[in-house]
Amino acid sequence: MNKEDLQNIIDKLEKEDRKEKAYFGIFEYGGGPDESFIKANKQGLELFAIDLLKAARDTEGLLKNETEKSVFPLGFDEDWVDDDCSTYIQYVEPTNEIRTNVKQEPYVxxxxxxxxxxxxxxxxxxxxxxxxxxxxxxxxxxx
Missing domain, CATH: 1.20.5 (Single alpha-helices involved in coiled-coils or other helix-helix interfaces)
Structure with a gap:
């Protein structure tokens, strides 16, 4: 998607005021980060999605700024984020890296x-x- 498409989606989502009813939190229920879950209502998920869409929109601009490591801050300290959640995602760090999957050969x-x-x-x-x-x-x- 290009910047304009992302901005249109962001604008549509931001038209409504969701912050009063929103709830969002990331929690761990077991021994580590591999046992994490998101507890959120619809409004909280939409607000978190808005932050991620904004990060996607601004990624190219952040990557062009090569003078320092650029990050896109997320609203982890907003009122709609649960204060008791065990995991806070504070920012998105854009990268140009492409994930390469190593296919495992079937065991013979x-x-x-x-x-x-x-x-x-x-x-x-x-x-x-x-x-x-x-x-x-x-x-x-x-x-």
Whole structure:
């Protein structure tokens, strides 16, 4: 999308006053950031989306300013952001980097894997047979 398209969307979203009813927060419910979630109502999501759209709109201009590391600040200290949330996203740092996906090749079972599987199954069978023979021998010895 170009700047004008993004600005049109931003303008449409900013027409309504959402700040009174908005609620937004990012929380962690477990052991780390991989267990995070967003708790928000519609108005809060729209306000957060406006900030992200503004960052997208201004990214090219920020990247042209090569004198210093440029960031786009987000409204993490606004009234509509929950004060008790555990994660605050304070700014967006634009980059020209392109993510490269490294495709993982499907795992091919080698002969050592097959041998290991056969060896483990054989050891379990030998242990079961030995246990049965031992129990039968003990019963015959008692009787």
């Amino acid at each position: 079972e080698t002969w050592t894997d097959k041998t290991m599987k056969f060896g483990c199954i054989s050891a379990i069978l030998i242990a079961i047979i030995s246990a049965i023979v031992g129990i039968v021998t003990i019963i015959k010895w008692i009787i």
